[in-house]
Every structure is written in structure tokens, then in C-alpha cells.
Amino acid sequence: MADFPERPTPETITPREVFDEWLAAMSPRLAGLEDFSLPADFPFDYSRESLVYLERILLSEYPDKEAVYAAESKDFLDRCVRYIGESLIRNFGGEWRYSTDSDSAISGYPYVVNDDGTDVGVVPLHLITSLLTRRTGGELAHVFDGTKEYYDAYQAKAGTDPVQGPAKESTAEAPDLSDAARAFLERWQRQMPEQLEQWRAGFVPEDIVLDFSKDSLAALEQVVLDRFRDEDEVTHESNADFVEGAVRYLGETLVRAGFAHWHYQDWGDDAPAENVYHRIPYVLSNVPPPDEPFDCVPLWSIQVAVEQRTGETFTEDYDGMREDLETSST
Template identity: 25%
Template sequence: MNELQREYYAFINNMDVRLGAFVLADLPETFDREDGETATFPKDFGPKSLPMLEFFVLSRFSSPDEVIDPDNRRFVEGLIRYLGETYLRAIGGAWDHDEETGNGMPFIRPDTEEGPLKGEPIPILAIILAAVDARTAEVFTAVLDRARENLGGDGTPRRSSTGMSLGALTSENSSEEEVEFLSRFIGTVEPGIAAWTQEQVEPASWVFERESLVRLGRQLAARYDSRDEMMTEEETPFVGGAMRFIGETIRRIGFGQWRYGAGLEADDPRSRQPFIRFLVGNQNLDMVPWRLAQTALEDPNSIASGLDTVISMREEEAASEEGAQSR
């Protein structure tokens, strides 16, 4: 897997948390219209949110150069996610990536009257750059209108909404403190893991697979005799990297999402800790990387066993769904 592919899969795998955080933390609750009236800012991924979204983008950026400024990357990635998901819900299609399209960022491959994914790619970053350059607040909607024309008929999608539905954070299922923490923390996960693996023997051998969790469990058991040793200041870089690696590995394999234990009782293992939540059926299964790292001191296989639990529940869920469909 090359670097572009890794970045793309990270983009998709982090969609729920980062898109939810963008909607809650970066988009305003209200917006001042040109006529001086204050309007509620729609955050529903609907076509009617596009003009307001474009006005807001123009208020943030005065030139295309500001859009591609590295200091604005987090906001722009959130904007790409929101705009892309809005298009998907309106016209159908899927996220995609390649070496040439989209200015190096994921783009939308839309459905047309010819069939699923038959349309010309919609390069989201290029559309944002064009909108900031044109400054008409009409570009986002014009792109959607053209794509709808390509659907033929009355311009409705040929299939159900294809937008992501991975349980994005909302004001109903999360707190302001959790969103604020995750907005900062998520951006440190992959860089933190990259730095951590470079300090290990054979850095390239640390991949997001079960065997790496087995090896890490053994390493923790050999490195520390107690939890107190893990909590010393000099061990913070190693433990912080290990926790991120544990969490991200089980999250990717088990299709979970990062959460943060805000407002929980002090004796709850999730309290004030980032953890991974898996939605299995109608139940939540939460795993705390810090807790898993501690259990490895007693049982080196405990981290990998945590992953096994998730996989087993996923398999049971799939078998149950398959049985229901066959009846």
C-alpha cells in the first residue's frame, strides 16, 4: 500500500469522528445574511445548506492560497468531508481516490443515468478553490445542479443515499468537552504512531494487524513490572504511542470509532480516557487502550484477545443478519 492509499483509508476510517467534530465545532450555529438578518446555519447535509456553507467559506478565506495553507488543513479536510457527503446524499455515488484526480485529496465519483459511479469525478478541493476564487457563493450549488442533470429524469438518485453512516458525533450523543478533545486528539493519532514506530526495532514491521498487538503485549510485559512504572514521565512518549497503536489497530480491524470519556464517574475505566466504541447490533462495546495496555502486564495476550472479542461479535452479527435474510 502506497502513501496515497494509506492517506485515503485514514480519511475514510476517520470519517465519523472528524466529520462530526467539524459539524459541531467548526460550523456556526447561526450566520449573518447579506440582508442583515441572522439565520440558523443548516447542518443537515441537505442541498439547501450549500449556499450558506459557501458564504461561510468565503468569510473564512480571501484567496485560494489560504485554502491550501497547511495551517488551514484541518478545517479544509472537514469542509471536503461535509461537501462530499452532501453531494453523495443528493445524487448517489461513492468516495474514491487516484494519483491524478482531486488535487491529491479524495473525490466523489457520482452516479448518472448510465449507472452507478458512471459520472465524471467531482474533485471537492478543486471546487472549494474555484468557489473562493469566484466569490459568488453559487459554485457549490451549481456543481450539484449539473450532477443532478446527469441523473436524467427529475434528477433524483437511482438508489438510496450513499452517504457515510458510521455514527458521526452529534450534539445528542456527545458533549462539547468530548468533541473538543477528539478534535485535537484524532490529529495526533497517525503522526504519533509514525513517530513511535520509528523508535522501535524494525519499524516497518509494525502494521495494523493482530500479530503486532501480540508482539506489543509481550513488549509491555517485559518492559514494565507495574502500572506505576508505565506512568513515569520518561515513559510517556512510549506509552502514548503504544496506546494510539492499540486503539487504531482494533478500531480499523473492528470498524469502531474513537470516543472520549467525558463526564463519567471516576471509577469508570473510560473516564478522562480516549477509547474505541464498536456498535454491534444495538449494543455498544467499548475498549480502552490504556486499560488494555495495563492488562498486558499480567497477560501479554490480553490486547490481542480484546481484538478477538470484537471480531467474534462482528462475525456473530453478520451470521445473524445472514440468517434473517434467508428466512
């Protein structure tokens, strides 16, 4: 079970009995993670904050997702898979599950289904490989916040005590946009053509072709790299107009390709400071439910591009969105 092959086949899918043994070893394996594998100041409390810390550790441990599968020992990986899954269960109810159905995308991997009304299986290993690919530092927090949003809405509609869990026969609709978020999003999209035209005229060299293609994203990234030397410059107020235009163009390219749609969240002025998606425009992939949509926060992509300077961050966002649609349930 702890070998975690990259793509299990019908011949390599671990039998159900092995998963049962894996599940029975949960407590000692987690104890070993706490005692021997994590820094002394790690908050081993299954909280959102601990997931943020764990993501930093994983990013320092593995340079990319290929390193996960290539590692000679997957002991640490196995313990991290357990911790992520248990964090979701202890905060939002639910249980570990396992499938040997070779036609399922989650077959051969332990996964978690929370009491959030979606019946969506979350595979901790996939979360780890995703965070290593995207390297934003906020992926596990995003999953935690999204699950909490659905969980709270489900509990409210089911009319049950969150500690006791929801009534299983109830279902809940996806949380809707707040009035403030909807108003912003409508304004953001209505102003898109004019804002992009002004941004292009004011900031983009005339020889750069911006036709909302994948190749244009590579060209835009080079413009970004030529302009910024580090992440601090990206967020400096003097660059706000350029950055907003680049955010619009990157997101709108994914939207016009048919991969995604714009999204926005606004919890008001009293929103927790650690809520990293508060008042930041981003796009979500157009995958059908119950699949979990892939998100791209253009501002973060710009910051990652400037930090890593590979010239491939924006095109990787494009490919990630397209892959998410191609591999989603229909």
C-alpha cells in the first residue's frame, strides 16, 4: 500500500485486505510521524495551520512530483498521506475508503470522503503531487477551506449538530456567491475588454502577439520576467495596473479556451487574514460534478513565475486546466 505507484493498473492494484491492514496501522504510523519525522515546533493537531506547515515541508523535501514516485523509500510520504486525510476527517467528519475498480481514477489509492454533502473522494497522494507541481504553498489550505465551505453549508441545510454529523439522506447545494462577490465578478467581467485593451496599449510591447493562445502565455511570461526581479516588485503598488492586466489576460485565456470560468470570494471585512482566496479573482476548471475543479489564481502564478523563472509557469497552468477537463468524469 505504501509503495504508491504513479498509475495503478488492474494487475498492480493492492487488494482490499492490504488496505484494511494499512488502515489498522493508522495510529502508530501517525505517532511515528510526530515523533521522528517532523520539526519539534510542528503543531501536530490536524489543524489548517498544520497543513500549511506540512506543505512547506513537502515542498522542501521534493523538488517535483516525479521525485515522489522515484524516492527509494516512501515511508515519509505514507505518513504524510495519512496525516492529510486524518486532518480532513477530524475537522469535517467522514471516513477513509478504497476502491479496486480499475475504471476509477482513484482506484488503488486510499481516499477520504467527508461529511460535506458532495460524496467527492479526496486522494491525499494526489493533493501532494498537485502541490508539488503548482508550488504555491497554499494548496492544502485551499482544500481545507473549500471542504469547510461545503461542510458548513451542508450542516446548515441538514439542521444537525456539526459534532454529530449531517443526516445522510440530506443533500446540499454548492455554496452560492455572496452578494458582494457576485457584484464584483459581474463588474470584473463586464470591464474585461476595455481593461485588457488599455493594459495592452500601456504596458505590452507592440511586437508581442496576445491572441489568447497558449503561445501568447509564454510571451506574456517573458514580459513579466523582464519587468520583475523578485516577488516583492509584483505586489508593489506602483505595479498594480500592470499586474491586474496580466491577471486578467492569463485568466481570460483559460476562460476563452473553454477550460474555466472566473470565480471570486468575498467574506466581508472581518474575513480571517489566513483565508488566502478572499477578494482575489481566480478561475475554476469547467469539470462536471462531482469532480473537484482545478483552480488557477493568476496573481499567484505571476509570483511563482517571477520566483522560479522557468518561463513555463503560465503554459503549465494552461496544460493543467486542459488535462483536468480531459481526465474528469463525464
